Amino acid sequence: MSAGDFLAMGGYGFYVWGSYIVAVVAIAIEVVAVRAHLNAARRMPGNEELR
Amino acid sequence: MTTSINWFRFASPASFFPLARRLAPWFASAAALLALLGCYLGLFVAPTDAQQGEAYRIIFIHVPAAWMSMFIYLVMAFWCAISLTFNTRLAAMMAQSLAPTGAMFTFVALWTGALWGKPTWGTYWAWDARMTSELILLFLYFGYMALRNAIDDPRRADRASAVLALVGAINIPIIYFSVKWWNTLHQGASVSLTAAPTMAKLMLAGMLVMAFAAWFYAIAIALLRVQAIILERECATAWVGELAASVRGAK
Numbered sequence: 169m170s171a172g173d174f175l176a177m178g179g180y181g182f183y184v185w186g187s188y189i190v191a192v193v194a195i196a197i198e199v200v201a202v203r204a205h206l207n208a209a210r211r212m213p214g215n216e217e218l219r
Numbered sequence: 220m221t222t223s224i225n226w227f228r229f230a231s232p233a234s235f236f237p238l239a240r241r242l243a244p245w246f247a248s249a250a251a252l253l254a255l256l257g258c259y260l261g262l263f264v265a266p267t268d269a270q271q272g273e274a275y276r277i278i279f280i281h282v283p284a285a286w287m288s289m290f291i292y293l294v295m296a297f298w299c300a301i302s303l304t305f306n307t308r309l310a311a312m313m314a315q316s317l318a319p320t321g322a323m324f325t326f327v328a329l330w331t332g333a334l335w336g337k338p339t340w341g342t343y344w345a346w347d348a349r350m351t352s353e354l355i356l357l358f359l360y361f362g363y364m365a366l367r368n369a370i371d372d373p374r375r376a377d378r379a380s381a382v383l384a385l386v387g388a389i390n391i392p393i394i395y396f397s398v399k400w401w402n403t404l405h406q407g408a409s410v411s412l413t414a415a416p417t418m419a420k421l422m423l424a425g426m427l428v429m430a431f432a433a434w435f436y437a438i439a440i441a442l443l444r445v446q447a448i449i450l451e452r453e454c455a456t457a458w459v460g461e462l463a464a465s466v467r468g469a470k
Binding site: 213 | 258262267272273274275278281282284300319320326327330331334335337338407428436438443444446447450451454456459460463
């Protein structure tokens with residue numbers, strides 16, 4: 169099986185990769201958002217030393 | 220019976236915070252490894268489906284996301300019940316921490332369901348019982364978060380949003396049993412505790428590995444977010460000051 173066949177997913181590439189890519193992007197957005205949230209909380213008055 | 224560990228100790232944000240900080244990286248690593256293994260099994264090892272061809276490979280994302288969307292809501296409702304009953308701060312913080320992750324999994328379940336529906340049923344969306352109740356679940360998560368954000372006093376926000384989450388919990392059995400109660404376009408359960416699985420072993424293995432990955436991811440991200448919530452809500456308290464002093468001492 170070639171890389172092209174793999175990406176084509178038997179003609180269902182749009183649906184399969186559309187699912188996997190959106191799931192990965194959704195998780196990446198959440199991880200970035202939570203890290204920003206935690207950093208903001210560490211910068212609050214009285215918490216600064218936790219950085 | 221007496222135990223050597225006093226679990227109630229961890230009911231206080233001050234003692235739970237270091238535990239969350241220590242555990243989160245382990246759950247995150249386990250989630251990443253399981254997700255890689257699950258994608259390998261799902262995309263390279265599992266055989267092509269006889270009826271659906273390669274389109275069925277969406278199952279490795281869709282089913283774990285749909286399970287987590289319901290399971291996280293139940294855990295959130297559990298913490299809300301604890302916080303209403305015992306008036307504990309940490310339980311409310313845990314519920315607050317889980318809501319965005321539950322909403323994320325619900326969105327992924329709906330999105331991948333639509334992309335799976337088009338090639339197999341011929342439509343991205345239908346107002347059938349399973350899909351409609353899952354969409355209501357997404358709105359319940361949004362409603363919970365919006366209600367929290369609308370109330371300035373965190374303790375009042377805890378109580379009001381807990382009531383909303385508990386009332387909304389009725390939707391979970393409706394989602395789960397919708398494929399039995401109504402004649403839906405959505406198929407019935409592929410995996411159940413009472414019957415032998417109807418899918419090939421390798422497909423099932425890939426799906427279960429992805430489900431565990433989703434589970435560990437949810438625990439890791441909730442433990443990270445709850446640290447931010449604890450620091451926000453307990454900022455400038457004596458214990459945060461002591462923690463800061465110990466961090467300063469360690470540097």
